[in-house]
Amino acid sequence: MSGLFGTLNVATSGLNTSQIALQTSGHNISNTTTDGYSRQRTNLQTTNPYTITGVGQVGTGVKVKDITRVVDDFVRQQTREANSMSKFYEEKADALGQLEDYFGEPSDSALLKQxxxxxxxxxxxxxxxxxxxxxxxxxxxxxxxxxxxxxxxxxxxxxxxxxxxSVANSVYNLNQRIAELETLNQKIADNSLTAGTSNDLLDQRDRLLKDISSMADISTTFDKYGRVSELKVGDTKILDTDHRIPMSVVMSSVNGSTQIAVEGDRTKVVTIQSGDVNGGPLVVYNAETGKYDQITVSKGQIGGQLAASxxxxxxxxxxxxxxxxxxxxxxxxxxxxxxxxxxxxxxxxxxxxxxxxxxxxxxxxxxxxxxxxxxxxxxxxxxxxxxxxxxxxxxxxxxxxxxxxxxxxxxxxxxxxxxxxxxxxxxxxxxxDQLENQDASISGVNINEEVSNVIRFSQAFQANARVLQTVSEMLDTLINRTGA
Structure with missing residues (x-):
């Protein structure tokens, strides 16, 4: 659209995009201290121009292309892996430290002295x-x-x-976190179909994955919506977009019978034939065979507890x-x-x-x-x-x-x-610490940068408002002050 009404539309688009960009910067600032928050960026692009014969193309304004999270997925994956290894050795060191205290050497009352x-x-x-x-x-x-x-x-x-x-308790907590991730997967899919990219939900997803990585060694793949389309603990798939397979804990095996804490819940113990358990101490139920199959955890809190045990x-x-x-x-x-x-x-x-x-x-x-x-x-x-x-x-x-x-x-x-x-x-x-600092430098909110954006977009908003005012004055002159 050409003429004053075209200019009116251009200024309106500038007002709308400046307002959205200001809101995004405000959202960033308000979440400066929110754990796991990734700063967001409003990406703008020009709207399609129209052509005037003999003149060329004339711009029609601006629109918001999308609002994206500023993240480095590779750094976050590396952070999860380092977090898993750190928790493994932390748990192992803690348990072995208690064992060292029980030995109590050297001491005047310890065994060697006696x-x-x-x-x-x-x-x-x-x-x-x-x-x-x-x-x-x-x-x-x-x-x-x-x-x-x-x-x-x-x-x-x-x-x-x-x-x-502690292993049973940790497995119970892990199952709870994975159940939360399953629910979050559905929210991300629903939101993506109706509202596009789910930035804040994806931040929740990353926080959950970091928590889960502290408990066990995990590997993940994501679909186009950002859902965790597959999550493995060790080499065993325990979550996809359609199914979740909870982990259980083998408590004891005596006289041909095995007690299993279902999903790590020690109040839900079942007794089965030992032949229905393939290995241990962590297992998942195989619906096809009707048996419990072993699952291997070699990192994270659970891995450290198993190694210490x-x-x-x-x-x-x-x-x-x-x-x-x-x-x-x-x-x-x-x-x-x-x-x-x-x-x-x-x-x-x-x-x-x-x-x-x-x-x-x-x-x-x-x-x-x-x-x-x-x-x-x-x-x-x-x-x-x-x-x-x-x-x-x-x-x-x-x-x-x-x-x-x-x-x-x-x-x-x-x-x-x-x-x-x-x-x-x-x-x-x-x-x-190095990886978390690197992640914070990429995804963390920089107050100076956000305040600068607030100034920049508020000035753009004011400028577009001035254009609207000017067009309004021109239309008033055209309509009310011209003619007979």
Whole structure:
């Protein structure tokens, strides 16, 4: 349209686009401190011109092409991966740190010190085999030692149980987040069909994905609407645009039956035949086979908890083997030449000897029955048996290690793993901080820039308003002040 009415339309389009651009800048400013917000940009383009013969094309104004988020999807993907690795080592370091506290070395009250105390008690008994006080010291110090072993074993077992409980809780939270993502997918699709790009919903999507990445290693693909068209945990697809497959947790397997916390909810435990579970401890239900298939999580909070649980289990088994070897060897040495009864009672559970080990109840009741000499009726002053028991503490086994060296080996393994986790946490946190800073520099709101835009678009608005006023005055002159 040419003429004054065409100019009127041009100015009106300028007013409308300036108003939208001002609103976008205002939206950015108001969300300066909103976590996960990505600044938005109003993209403008000229409207189609019209042609005047002999003159050429004449512009018809401006329109808003779209409003886009300023993001770098690659940086956000890298941030999610770094976040996942950081949480993995953070969880692992935390659990192994608690295990390190239970070992409590070095300390005057820890196990190595108590082993030295027992060695000294047996050595003194070998020098004073008839002295009742020396026998009492051996029995009492050994009882204190077994009590410490029992408490340590119980604490380590409880720590593993607590970590396993944390796994179930984390899986429950992960399922909740993925359910939220499923709902958000639908909102994004509905909004895209009616209103175009869903910038604020896409920010919510990215925040959710970052939360999910902190729990597990994920990979994602997106469709044209911005929905998560496929989300995998490890190599297992658990979400697409049509389906969501919740994760469950294997709690225990006993006598051919397996208990599963459905969707990680410990109040919804089902018992199934062990043959209906393929692996563990994390599984998803396969509707086609009617079985639970294993799912592997190697990163994130859940991955760290699983790795820590496995290491705690290994340290507990090594600790139990160390106690079994030491107690068995001492029993064998003490039982030489027909002495009555073992010194230690190992209990009836081979897998939990450390938790059940006790000094022979008969000796606890009457320490005077403790034998110090060789044979069934040792001579007075014979302390050879006590000396042999004391020497067993420094004797090397078939692996060329003493009792203390076996125990130190367990502590060292845990210490090295804990140190590695601590160092990796620091390294990953540095990487994560750099990526988050890079993301903030791209997508964060720059107040100076937004204020500059506000000034620029407000001036454009005022200029277009001035054009409208001028056209209005010209139309008034044309209509009311011309003619007869």
């Amino acid at each position: 082993m030295n105390t027992i060695y000294d008690a047996w050595s003194k008994l070998s020098s004073n085999p008839e002295l009742g006080t020396s026998k009492t010291l051996v029995v009492e110090n050994s009882s204190t030692f077994t009590t410490t072993l029992n408490e340590m074993a119980t604490n380590i077992e409880q720590l593993k149980s607590d970590v396993d409980t 496995q290491e705690i289990k290994e340290r507990y088994q090594e600790f139990n083997q160390f106690v079994e070897k030491m107690a068995t060897k001492m029993n064998e040495t003490y039982g030489d030449n027909g002495n009555n009864g073992p010194f230690f009672d190992l209990g009836n559970d081979p897998e939990n000897i450390a938790k059940n080990l006790k000094v022979n109840a008969e000796l606890q009741a009457d320490p005077s029955k403790l034998m110090a000499g060789m044979g069934t009726n040792p001579n007075a002053g014979d302390g050879r048996l006590a000396k042999n028991v004391a020497l067993s503490f420094s004797a090397k086994d078939e692996q060329g290690m003493t009792y203390a060296e076996h125990y130190n080996d367990i502590i060292t393994k845990n210490g090295i793993s804990k140190l590695k986790a601590d160092n990796t946490v620091k390294a990953q946190q540095t990487v994560l």
